[in-house]
Amino acid sequence: MRSIIAITAVLFLMVGRISAENKKTTARSLSDIMLALIKVESSGDPTARRFEPHLVRRYGWPKSWGYSYGLTQVVYGFHHKRCGLKSPAELYNPKTNIKCGARVLKDCQEKNDSLAAALGCYNGDKSGKYARKVIAHLDRIPFSK
DSSP states (O other), rough: OOOHHHHHHHHHHOOOOOOOOTTTOOOOOHHHHHHHHHHHHHOOOOOEEEOOOOHHHHTTTTGGGGGEEETTTTEEEHTTTTTTSSSGGGSHHHHHHHHHHHHHHHHHHHHHHHSSHHHHHTTTOOSSSSHHHHHHHHTTTTOOO
């Protein structure tokens, strides 16, 4: 997990800061947000994979495009171009996966005015349930200095 923190710290420097809405309404670093997101998405398992059959049916994708892969559970079918991926297997590399997940979250943040809305965009959840789960994990992470 230490290497994940180091990778997210580098990403924090690359992508900047994202505001987090938590009980204290204080800004949190992208690395903290990504750690919480990783906890919810994959429980920290870089080999995590989940089939999303509704996406394959909806978009007519090949089956391999309808999986969520790795730490941040990136859906290859949606994000392979954005992240410059040539194969779903690349998403098992933690550095590649976190970089892609951070890029997707950053894009969602730019389109939305709050962390909750950005997380909903990231996950495709409009109910707020996913955002509440991630923010609950975020609230358990001590603030970075």
